[in-house]
Amino acid sequence: MIDEKEYKEFLEKNEKGHYAQGLEWARIKSDWKNEVIIVRDEKGKIKASLSLLIRKLPYINSHLMYAPRGPVCDIDDEESFKKLIEEADKLAKKYNAFMLKMDPDILASNEKFKKMARKNGFIVEEKVKDVDYIMEHFKDSEIISEAYISELDAATGTVTITLNSKNELYTETLKNVMGEMVTSKAGLLKMFSNYKEDMDEIKSLRSALKMTKSTGYGIVYPSINELKLQTPELVKQGSRYGVKLKAIASSIHMLKVDVESTFEPIIGSELQSKELIDRLMKDYETDASSIWKSEIFGRSLEAIVQEGIQAKLSMMPDNTRYKLKDTVSKIVNKGSNTLIAIVI
Numbered sequence: 059m060i061d062e063k064e065y066k067e068f069l070e071k072n073e074k075g076h077y078a079q080g081l082e083w084a085r086i087k088s089d090w091k092n093e094v095i096i097v098r099d100e101k102g103k104i105k106a107s108l109s110l111l112i113r114k115l116p117y118i119n120s121h122l123m124y125a126p127r128g129p130v131c132d133i134d135d136e137e138s139f140k141k142l143i144e145e146a147d148k149l150a151k152k153y154n155a156f157m158l159k160m161d162p163d164i165l166a167s168n169e170k171f172k173k174m175a176r177k178n179g180f181i182v183e184e185k186v187k188d189v190d191y192i193m194e195h196f197k198d199s200e201i202i203s204e205a206y207i208s209e210l211d212a213a214t215g216t217v218t219i220t221l222n223s224k225n226e227l228y229t230e231t232l233k234n235v236m237g238e239m240v241t242s243k244a245g246l247l248k249m250f251s252n253y254k255e256d257m258d259e260i261k262s263l264r265s266a267l268k269m270t271k272s273t274g275y276g277i278v279y280p281s282i283n284e285l286k287l288q289t290p291e292l293v294k295q296g297s298r299y300g301v302k303l304k305a306i307a308s309s310i311h312m313l314k315v316d317v318e319s320t321f322e323p324i325i326g327s328e329l330q331s332k333e334l335i336d337r338l339m340k341d342y343e344t345d346a347s348s349i350w351k352s353e354i355f356g357r358s359l360e361a362i363v364q365e366g367i368q369a370k371l372s373m374m375p376d377n378t379r380y381k382l383k384d385t386v387s388k389i390v391n392k393g394s395n396t397l398i399a400i401v402i
Contacts, residue, residue, distance in 0.1 A: 090112060126361070286306050
């Protein structure tokens with residue numbers, strides 16, 4: 059573990075120290091992981107450091123490591139620089155990182171540092187022509203099929219490189235995202251077609267669920283595709299005849315039912331019980347969700363309450379469920395004016 063106070067003092071005293079190498083900055087970049095490498099002198103004091111921000115690339119098992127305004131060290135101390143990079147290489151293997159990028163607080167005219175960086179495996183970006191050298195690195199890439207300059211701003215010296223991935227990466231990424239192998243355009247169209255059908259169902263369920271939460275009762279109405287037309291029948295009224303058309307479709311009815319779950323642990327004395335209540339309520343006031351993570355007798359309160367609720371719900375007999383369904387069907391089909399008695 060790093061001594062935060064010691065590390066902060068080192069950054070403040072070193073002429074190359076920068077806030078972007080501090081732990082506070084790493085905490086702000088919360089979507090990045092942080093690793094700090096430290097090199098000490100003979101007396102055990104910090105003489106060089108490198109704070110790395112590490113981020114996983116989407117859909118592929120690889121990471122990017124970035125050292126903003128790092129390293130922090132004597133720029134002429136090649137031994138310390140080499141030790142920092144050796145430790146960074148170990149982290150690169152740990153995170154399967156494909157690149158370590160640094161933008162040190164060094165003048166572009168410092169040829170000695172650039173030579174030292176190249177000696178330790180870095181590509182020094184200083185001229186537009188060096189971009190070709192950078193793109194050479196992607197020639198043998200397992201995931202990049204083509205790399206080219208797509209935009210060049212001579213005024214600012216900014217170069218935009220476009221990287222095209224191989225088809226295998228596209229297929230593999232689609233498989234990881236959609237959970238199904240798609241090897242052809244037909245398969246992709248079929249997937250999107252199924253997706254549209256699923257989205258229509260989700261919209262119906264979402265509307266019914268919203269109604270259930272607000273009123274206690276919600277309905278998923280049948281679609282036109284779910285209607286089943288029965289065989290037409292002739293009907294007679296006096297001397298005249300007509301046709302009786304009957305269609306059947308299933309609707310889904312949702313009920314909001316409040317389920318109570320009671321847990322009464324025997325703690326000990328009255329004072330101990332009050333202390334437990336105070337501790338639970340204190341956590342609840344600061345973070346309402348944290349109370350469910352509280353442990354009692356080695357089990358979380360969430361697990362205890364969920365178990366009680368599930369036990370009650372599972373105890374509802376099958377014949378009662380059938381009768382409830384049958385009762386709702388009769389109310390819907392016979393009309394609300396019909397007297398229906400429910401015996402429990």
